[in-house]
Amino acid sequence: MNYGPLLEQTHQTWKVRAMMIGVSAAVLLEAVPLFFTFGKGAALLFSGLGAWMALISVVIAFVGIKCPGCGSHWMWRAAFQPSPNWVGWLRRQQVCPACKQLAVPSNNRWSGP
Numbered sequence: 176m177n178y179g180p181l182l183e184q185t186h187q188t189w190k191v192r193a194m195m196i197g198v199s200a201a202v203l204l205e206a207v208p209l210f211f212t213f214g215k216g217a218a219l220l221f222s223g224l225g226a227w228m229a230l231i232s233v234v235i236a237f238v239g240i241k242c243p244g245c246g247s248h249w250m251w252r253a254a255f256q257p258s259p260n261w262v263g264w265l266r267r268q269q270v271c272p273a274c275k276q277l278a279v280p281s282n283n284r285w286s287g288p
């Protein structure tokens with residue numbers, strides 16, 4: 176999947192992928208008690224684990240994905256867009272929506288002295 180030039184150029188696509196995988200795993204954990212018969216305690220455990228995994232995955236993405244130039248949290252910005260398709264919005268961005276800088280890390284080792 177292509178996450179757009181902003182995330183590609185700043186090498187942050189893995190954070191989005193990690194969030195997707197984490198949320199998918201959380202959904203699976205939530206679904207486990209639906210397909211197997213457990214006691215109430217085990218069902219609650221799976222449900223709780225799933226909720227925590229989803230929460231942690233989303234927090235990592237929202238806190239971790241940011242502009243290397245100004246530190247703006249792109250996921251927060253995307254989440255507050257009027258469009259519900261925040262991934263699409265993020266993919267369309269060519270430059271940082273906050274500082275308008277090109278999405279190139281400041282510690283670019285290829286252009287160093």
Ligand SMILES: [Zn+2]
Nearest residue numbers: 242245271274
């Ligand atoms: Zn920025």
